[in-house]
Amino acid sequence: MTAVEPQAPPLETAGAVAAGTTATTVAKGRARVPWRFLASRAAFYLFTLWAAITINFFLPRMMRGDAVDQYLARNRNVSPEAADALRALLGLDTDKTLLQQYFDYWGLLLRGDLGVSLLHGMRPVSEVISQALPWTIGLVGFATIVSFAIGTIGGAIVGWRRGSRLDGLIPLTTFLSTIPYFWLGLLAIALFSVNLKWFPIGKAYGVGMSPEWTPEFIGQVIHHGTLPALTIVIASLGGWMLGMRNMMLTVLDEDYIMVAQAKGMPNQRVLWRYAARNAVLPQIQSFALSIGFIVGGTIVMEMVFSYPGVGKLLLDATNAKDYALMQGVFLVITLSVLVANILADLAYAFLDPRTRQTEA
Structure with missing residues (x-):
């Protein structure tokens, strides 16, 4: 009886075994770009942008009255011809159907024209928003990033040392997060501004100063913005730390954590390279949404501290029914949220290799 020689495995299977995988085929060359995934995500975000802009157009027009009616209520001496000219300038021409106004609105958007604001003396909406946007991003954005960093790092350390005295930080920060923000802001003003006189009561800079890039003005901005920034950090810290x-606690029960510890890896490496890196993934999406809504500002904060920003701008535009300004602010908020979600998808793919493998 002759011995049967073992046949060599196929090249594809041999390549898979050599690569240390269980796959039957191995992709040759460089990794393929996930074009199908990128196309689906791009289509999703484009559809979301179209839906948001469409709702942004129709929703204000469902309100009773408009910016011209509000203006005529304050100025009785405006002629009907001037009122009709104002409506035509603001895109509220009654001679055109709502569908025609919608297409005209898209035409203006594609040219980068957001219209003019009747509330701000017929100034371009883009100019009005560009003046308020840096204040909101500078204050609320900085405070959100600081609260996320402190809460995430602190929550990782508390979770790693579960059962220790550090667990007492969780109910404390959670209690501070349950306090209504307007009450927290008023308490901070009463204590640190009125009694201790450490910080100004409100505004973004001192009276009589004009915005300019000088050390004195920058110092005024930091001094005026410290107290509202601290209140934002205190109010949002508990959610990040608890999450x-x-x-x-969930990740520390996984097998790969026990294997890493059994191999004798340093605790700091296991904490930050394995446990915290996987535990932070659900936080990324929440952080992306927070970054997106930074542009909307914190209306309550801006009202309590009399701070200029996009939130206060949106509130004033809503009260005055200034459609162009409302639509411009909503558009900026929508774009910021979409961009933040795109960045979150990229962060997921970078932090979680499983996401990259699935997409590929």
Whole structure:
């Protein structure tokens, strides 16, 4: 009886075994670009942008009255011809159907024209928003990033040292987060501004100063913005810390954490390279949404501290029914949220290799 020689495995299977995988085929060359995934995500975000802009157009027009009616209520001496000219200038011409106004609105958007604001003396909406946007991004954006960083790092450490005295930070920060923000802001003003006189009561800079890039003005901005920034950090810290701590408790029970510890890896490496890196993934989407809504500002904060920003601008535009300004602010908020979600998708793919493999 002759011995049967073992046949060599196919090249594809041999390549898979050599690569240390269980796949039957191995992609040759460089990794393929996930064009199908990118196309689907691009289509999703484009559809979302179209839907948001469409709702942005029709929703204000469902309100009773418009900006011209509000203006005529304050100025009785305006002629009917001037009122009709104002409506035509603001895109509220009654001679055109709502569908025609919608297409005209898209035409203006594609040219980068957001219209003019009747509330701000017929100034371009883009100019009005560009003056308020830096104040909101500078204050609320900085405070949100600081609260996310402190809460995430603190929650990872508390979760890693579960059962220690550090667990007492969770109910404390959670209690501070349950306090209504307007009450927290008023308490901060009463204590640190009125009694201790450490910080100004409100505004973005001192009376009599004009915005300019000088050390004195920058110091005024930092001095006036410290107290509202601290209140934002205190109010939002508990949510970040609690979420990260709970995810750490879940991740620490996984097998790969026990294997890493059994191999004798340093605790700091296991904490930050394995446990915290996986526990932070659910936080990324929440952080992206927070970054997106930074542009909307914190209306309550801006009202309590008399701080200029996009939130206060949106509130004033809504009260005055200034359609062009409302639509411009909503458009900026929508774009910021979409961009933040795109960045979150990229962060997921960078932090989680499984996402890259699935997309590919």
